[in-house]
Amino acid sequence: MAVSRFSASALPATSAPPTRPRPAPQLTNAPLDYAYDGTFEGLLTVLFSVYDRKSAPNSIQPLGAVQGGLFVQPVEVVTDEATAARVWKGLLQYMDAEARTRLFHTFLSEQPDRELVIFRYADLAMRAGRDISEHYADDNVRRVQRLAQQMYREKHRMEAFVRFEKTQDGLFHATIEPDFDVLPLIAAHFTKRYADQRWLIYDRRRHYGLYYDLHRTDIVQFDAGTAPQRSTAVSATVLDEREPLYKLLWQAYFDHVNIPERKNLKLHRRHMPLRYWKYLSEKQPREQRFEPIRNKRPVQPGGPALGAGVADAE
Template sequence: MSKLTPIRRSTAPARPNARRPAPELTAAPRDYTYDGTFEGLLTVLFTIYDWRAAPNSIQPEATAQTGLFAQPAHRETDEALAARVWEGLLKIMDKEARARLYHVFLSEDPDRELLIFRYVDLALRTAHDVSENYANADVRRVQRLAQQMFREKHRMEAFVRFEKTADELFHATIEPDFDVLPLLAAHFTKRYADQRWLIYDRRRHYGLYYDLTRPDVVRFEPETPQKSTELSATVLDEREPLFKLLWQAYFDHVNIPERKNMKLHRRHMPLRYWKYLSEKQPREVRFEPIRNKRPPGEANLRLE
């Protein structure tokens, strides 16, 4: 009777998800330009490794400045390639780290494009997670910008003040230090799902409009800038002045003068936001404390 020969299995660890090493950038460096969108920047990142050409610079085409001996290379946005790069980033970093790259782009930092490239290149050439490698200056910079964006987003969620127009649209104007408007869509869509609203970024001349179904980006022409931060009285709901007065009265009543600390107040509510806050506008009606509504003389009666 023949014996069964056991099957010998390999003891070497399987590597089904092992990724290929990043290609070496051996070609002459280039000065890349793109259309200024995040998808355009992702297209440039793909091109860098496709051409094996490191970037001397990556700049929006509208404001690009190239050197005398530079090799300019403009890349048109390819949404399919951009989506491929965006999904591919999850192979070298987690979702939170990937989101930081988008936040860095929105920060409008002058070095944001090269910073994002260096961070991605570091992640491609490192076997372990680089998001907590704070010994690296680029990782620290990405983390710092992401924290600043989070603080600005949180402040905008707290400080936006809507005004109701005659056609039932709730309008608000903001002027944040960073381009946080795309990050506000989820919060306000969830909180004001039953109202039409528009949040307008006065500094960047575009807004976020919600039509009861989904938020969309809307553009405004910068040629005729508003000189006032307020909407014309002709387009406001006739009850809006009353709403504003009630809002101011509420803040006046909850205020405790004896505990006033303006230094702490300005830290939590910076002065640059005050011009868009209803409670910080000049009072049209002088504040009077609520008086006890007892008949005259009743206050002097004692309870038996």
């Protein structure tokens, strides 16, 4: 079934920021521990609650990971979509759209202290009354910038390394296991590139996926036991009968474009990390032994190296 997850692109369009942003309220009350539902909308609602209560956060934790003390119970903040949209729009008074997007990427990075990093970055921007994206003397600014770069790198790799398999009912499915939660970031790319076919990309680590039905892309979640597994575990009765041939053709193409004399495993693993290999068709064990294509004549002394067909034509 489809589940709701926050996406920055789903928020309403915003107008130009005012010339003089309103200063952030002073947090004069005692600090509090906050708990929320784990969504980005919920976190934005927490940010509003911090300034509404005028109480800085000691901690901001998802409800499933709350670690309360004997005498201290966290304040549970109920997610409000209208409030979240208001906060998201209000951030443009203190930073440009690119800097604001980096906060969303920081949230998707799933770092243990991501909530406090986002709060501190936003609070610093509101205190400064201007964009602080180049204020690298601050540790939170550096972390947001670094995490955004890591997210972009992971997004780019997922767009390159996803390998689909076709099932008997015409669905193209792929399983991934990225380091960060990048599904919300790659949805637009695959929706545009594969608009003429039904597909499913499933994040095995986070137990949800993207499903495109030829009309729209939805976020879906599966019950335990029904989630797609890695390609090598899919029953052959589920796959299209031509799928093994497609896999063989892809492996043959990969082998023939490879240049053994230029083999550089260190560089290869830098561009294609080992953790992705188990989901790549070209990295699976070969069912047929590789045989090079013998369509070239040896170089003749004093003459150019020509293909057999070209030589015969002359």
